[in-house]
Amino acid sequence: MYQYIIRRILVFIPMLLALSIIVFGLAKAAPGDPFTGKILDPNVDPIVYEQQRAALGLDKSIPEQYLHWVSSVAKGNFGKSITYNGRSVESLIKERVKNTVYLGLFSLGITLIVAIPIGIYSARHPYSLLDYGATTFGFFGLAVPNFFFGLVAIYLLSINLGWFPAQGTVSSNSLSGFAEFTDRIHHMVLPGLTLGLAGTATYMRYMRSEVMDVLGSDYIRTAKAKGMSDRNVLYKHTLRNAMIPIITLMGFEFGALLGGAIITEQVFNFPGLGTLFIGSVVNRDYPVIMAIALLLGVAILVGNLLADIFYSIVDPRIRYD
Amino acid sequence: MKRNKQYVFLFLLLLVFGMVLAACNKESDKGGTSTEKPQAEETNKNEDGSENTSGPKEGGTITGAMYSAPAGMFNPIFYQDTYEANVLDFTHESLVSQDGNLEFIPSLAKEWKVNDEQTEITFTLEEGVKWHDGEEFTAHDVVYTYKAISDPDYVEAGGVRTNYVTPLLGYDEYVAGETDEFIGVVADNDYQVTFKFKEPNVTPLYTASFTIIPEHIFKDIPVAQIPEAEESLQPGKVIGTGPFKFTDMVEREQYVLEKHGDYWQGAPHLDKIVWKVVAQSVMTGLLEKGEIDFVASPGGIAPADYDMVSDYGNITIVEQPDFGYQVMGFKQNHRTTEDVASGAINPDNWVPNEKLSNPKVRQAIAYSVNRQGLIGEGHGQGLLHGRGQQINSPIATQFWVYDENAAVNYTYDPDKAMQILDEEGYVDVDGDGFREDPKGNKWILNFDYPTGNELRERSAPLIKSDLEKVGIQVNLRQPKEMSAYVPDLTNDNTDFDLYLIGWTLSSADPDPSGLWNTKAGYNFSRWNNPKSEELLQKGLKAPEAFEKDFRAEVYKEWQQLFSEDLPALILYAQNAIWAYNDRIQGIKPLGHTMYQDPHEWWVEDAK
Numbered sequence: 039m040y041q042y043i044i045r046r047i048l049v050f051i052p053m054l055l056a057l058s059i060i061v062f063g064l065a066k067a068a069p070g071d072p073f074t075g076k077i078l079d080p081n082v083d084p085i086v087y088e089q090q091r092a093a094l095g096l097d098k099s100i101p102e103q104y105l106h107w108v109s110s111v112a113k114g115n116f117g118k119s120i121t122y123n124g125r126s127v128e129s130l131i132k133e134r135v136k137n138t139v140y141l142g143l144f145s146l147g148i149t150l151i152v153a154i155p156i157g158i159y160s161a162r163h164p165y166s167l168l169d170y171g172a173t174t175f176g177f178f179g180l181a182v183p184n185f186f187f188g189l190v191a192i193y194l195l196s197i198n199l200g201w202f203p204a205q206g207t208v209s210s211n212s213l214s215g216f217a218e219f220t221d222r223i224h225h226m227v228l229p230g231l232t233l234g235l236a237g238t239a240t241y242m243r244y245m246r247s248e249v250m251d252v253l254g255s256d257y258i259r260t261a262k263a264k265g266m267s268d269r270n271v272l273y274k275h276t277l278r279n280a281m282i283p284i285i286t287l288m289g290f291e292f293g294a295l296l297g298g299a300i301i302t303e304q305v306f307n308f309p310g311l312g313t314l315f316i317g318s319v320v321n322r323d324y325p326v327i328m329a330i331a332l333l334l335g336v337a338i339l340v341g342n343l344l345a346d347i348f349y350s351i352v353d354p355r356i357r358y359d
Numbered sequence: 360m361k362r363n364k365q366y367v368f369l370f371l372l373l374l375v376f377g378m379v380l381a382a383c384n385k386e387s388d389k390g391g392t393s394t395e396k397p398q399a400e401e402t403n404k405n406e407d408g409s410e411n412t413s414g415p416k417e418g419g420t421i422t423g424a425m426y427s428a429p430a431g432m433f434n435p436i437f438y439q440d441t442y443e444a445n446v447l448d449f450t451h452e453s454l455v456s457q458d459g460n461l462e463f464i465p466s467l468a469k470e471w472k473v474n475d476e477q478t479e480i481t482f483t484l485e486e487g488v489k490w491h492d493g494e495e496f497t498a499h500d501v502v503y504t505y506k507a508i509s510d511p512d513y514v515e516a517g518g519v520r521t522n523y524v525t526p527l528l529g530y531d532e533y534v535a536g537e538t539d540e541f542i543g544v545v546a547d548n549d550y551q552v553t554f555k556f557k558e559p560n561v562t563p564l565y566t567a568s569f570t571i572i573p574e575h576i577f578k579d580i581p582v583a584q585i586p587e588a589e590e591s592l593q594p595g596k597v598i599g600t601g602p603f604k605f606t607d608m609v610e611r612e613q614y615v616l617e618k619h620g621d622y623w624q625g626a627p628h629l630d631k632i633v634w635k636v637v638a639q640s641v642m643t644g645l646l647e648k649g650e651i652d653f654v655a656s657p658g659g660i661a662p663a664d665y666d667m668v669s670d671y672g673n674i675t676i677v678e679q680p681d682f683g684y685q686v687m688g689f690k691q692n693h694r695t696t697e698d699v700a701s702g703a704i705n706p707d708n709w710v711p712n713e714k715l716s717n718p719k720v721r722q723a724i725a726y727s728v729n730r731q732g733l734i735g736e737g738h739g740q741g742l743l744h745g746r747g748q749q750i751n752s753p754i755a756t757q758f759w760v761y762d763e764n765a766a767v768n769y770t771y772d773p774d775k776a777m778q779i780l781d782e783e784g785y786v787d788v789d790g791d792g793f794r795e796d797p798k799g800n801k802w803i804l805n806f807d808y809p810t811g812n813e814l815r816e817r818s819a820p821l822i823k824s825d826l827e828k829v830g831i832q833v834n835l836r837q838p839k840e841m842s843a844y845v846p847d848l849t850n851d852n853t854d855f856d857l858y859l860i861g862w863t864l865s866s867a868d869p870d871p872s873g874l875w876n877t878k879a880g881y882n883f884s885r886w887n888n889p890k891s892e893e894l895l896q897k898g899l900k901a902p903e904a905f906e907k908d909f910r911a912e913v914y915k916e917w918q919q920l921f922s923e924d925l926p927a928l929i930l931y932a933q934n935a936i937w938a939y940n941d942r943i944q945g946i947k948p949l950g951h952t953m954y955q956d957p958h959e960w961w962v963e964d965a966k
Contacts (some may be wrong), residue, residue: 086519197641197644307611
């Protein structure tokens with residue numbers, strides 16, 4: 039098992055290298071550079087930007103620039119942002135990544151808490167009122183665009199009723215300890231719901247069909263026949279088997295979670311990696327693009343590795359040697 | 360069972376409808392009468408004159424909204440983002456500021472004297488001005504600021520404000536590293552500072568209007584490292600002379616300014632000003648609810664929301680022309696491939712664009728664009744809901760040199776456009792409904808535009824259909840994002856004919872040569888008119904141009920020339936729409952800023 043994990047991790051290195059070459063090539067192939075998208079200011083002499091390009095080495099050939107980037111990353115230096123003058127890439131990412139992770143986990147938590155019990159219930163009582171209701175609700179969540187749901191939630195729950203803050207991640211810097219924690223959770227409710235609702239339908243439908251599938255299988259009939267209680271059948275036999283596709287989904291989710299939720303982040307002004315990534319692509323902020331692409335690459339690879347490991351925990355028949 | 364399902368569905372449908380209706384109500388029941396066009400005038404809802412209270416109250420906090428977070432560079436010499444100005448306008452000051460007529464008025468400098476040749480200007484500074492950390496502001500800070508911008512490492516470190524130092528005496532030698540001696544700005548004593556220029560300077564006050572940073576904070580940091588220094592980035596470490604201190608931030612969410620008790624013009628009444636970053640789509644709701652107290656440029660209130668916000672009842676709206684305009688440019692010349700590769704802007708090599716080289720044709724195009732239709736007459740009309748102006752020359756209307764009557768006004772007149780095109784020989788010979796050029800060849804104008812400004816994007820297809828109505832065939836191409844569009848505009852060895860772009864102008868000086876001079880990089884039309892060149896030089900030439908009236912005459916002539924030769928048609932100038940809650944007293948909005956004298960702001964409900 040450990041050997042397997044180490045082997046998998048070693049494979050990451052060439053994959054990430056290949057990823058970085060592709061992303062670097064694509065980023066450079068896009069027309070323009072960090073200075074062409076700046077607001078055109080008639081009071082700034084365009085020659086100034088020429089000099090800054092040269093200072094950043096943007097006038098060198100692309101392979102040369104790539105080698106320069108790789109060698110500094112190998113030394114652990116992701117460089118400085120071009121758009122955010124004076125800021126290192128690490129500091130920009132560090133500032134955003136915690137927001138993204140908290141929000142991602144919070145919304146995933148909402149998704150799972152809502153989706154799994156409802157999925158199980160729907161599978162055990164198919165075509166019941168609650169099953170139909172849950173299905174409608176799930177597809178409603180899937181069909182309503184995130185930004186629209188977010189705006190409606192802000193309008194009703196924040197502006198009209200005043201239950202939740204409309205924007206941001208925290209009320210002020212002066213909070214600390216438990217007060218800060220509850221304040222952050224309070225800020226996370228609306229964006230978390232918005233984001234979580236969208237994922238609910240997928241998980242719920244998966245859970246429902248998997249449980250129904252397993253419930254109809256021979257070993258469940260055997261278990262029931264030998265007098266096992268419904269509870270035991272459900273928890274010991276059904277759920278374990280039904281969880282496998284859910285784990286696959288969550289493995290993907292792990293990478294997507296770091297990618298952030300651009301629209302939700304914008305509507306709620308919840309600064310996360312998604313908006314930073316989009317902004318850096320629009321502004322051609324190469325060092326930031328590359329760092330986030332690598333981060334996402336690592337997250338997706340690790341997510342899949344974790345999923346593989348969880349398979350063997352959930353289903354002892356799956357072994358890696 | 361089936362019916363139950365339908366109930367659930369029906370219920371959800373009703374819920375959604377209810378939400379949509381609730382959101383729409385506000386807009387649909389407006390009076391529809393506010394068609395007045397205030398010119399830098401306020402439409403105050405509570406006509407009490409606000410003289411009923413005894414006087415300013417001390418204390419209180421107000422909250423402002425901006426739509427995008429500052430990049431985080433709170434050093435005036437390195438910031439580039441307009442959103443950082445929202446903080447810096449309150450924390451830092453210059454020797455001079457501008458009044459409502461854009462005349463320079465004393466700020467940190469109480470008076471000044473220009474020598475007869477206009478090669479030197481000497482400022483006498485206010486005494487007793489304290490930086491936020493208690494140190495005294497002196498002439499050495501002024502010298503330091505200009506010296507830092509002139510530093511050989513300044514541009515490479517990301518600075519772009521070199522146009523404030525290029526006129527200074529000895530700048531070229533200093534920036535090249537040939538000398539350590541900086542002679543362009545000299546402190547005569549602690550409270551007197553002299554700017555010296557290479558040649559007579561027509562706009563010495565503009566050159567001297569840059570924001571001052573403290574020498575005692577930055578003197579030990581090499582200029583190349585100033586951008587990453589915490590004195591440029593961190594609240595509490597950023598030091599200015601302004602009425603408010605930048606004390607705290609939740610990065611990208613809120614920026615807290617606290618009053619500077621030792622402010623030289625008197626301690627501010629307010630305790631705090633908090634800037635919050637909010638999405639534009641929810642801003643109006645927060646404004647109505649009172650969670651946001653004010654919003655101004657950049658952004659302000661969207662034209663479509665004007666009526667809704669003015670119906671709130673507790674909000675004062677300030678509407679006035681913005682410092683900027685949108686144009687549809689005519690590529691009169693293209694550069695050669697060699698020049699594009701080398702970056703040379705050499706008018707002698709330019710290749711005329713036959714499709715648009717006849718000025719009459721450009722005029723005909725100008726007549727055929729329904730500009731008033733783009734602006735609209737009121738709510739629900741046009742792109743701007745009537746919240747904009749049709750201007751005819753590329754100078755901000757607030758400037759003393761702007762002359763409405765100097766320029767030709769191309770009012771929408773498709774018949775006249777068709778008549779001109781007929782006269783010039785652009786007629787439809789092959790019967791496809793579109794005109795051919797005088798030689799009988801196909802005449803198709805390529806039309807390019809960028810994304811990023813929604814109203815501008817929506818104007819492109821409207822203009823295309825206007826042009827097609829008079830028989831001009833237009834090839835409207837896919838819009839591109841700015842980062843990709845600007846290189847296409849710049850490297851113009853291409854087939855560009857018509858292009859859209861917007862400009863934001865400086866409020867400091869009306870000189871348009873940065874955009875329209877033949878060799879200016881931003882002269883994307885590659886407009887090459889010797890007469891224009893001559894006039895633009897004359898407008899800045901000493902000693903005649905020391906006289907304002909002389910410059911006004913010159914620029915009047917130039918505006919006329921511009922509108923006749925038409926390197927670009929100015930589509931519209933959108934109005935800036937600012938708003939603030941009536942609880943704030945003492946705001947004096949000027950044409951270029953709402954943040955004049957914020958130390959005099961106060962709130963009714965201060966405890």
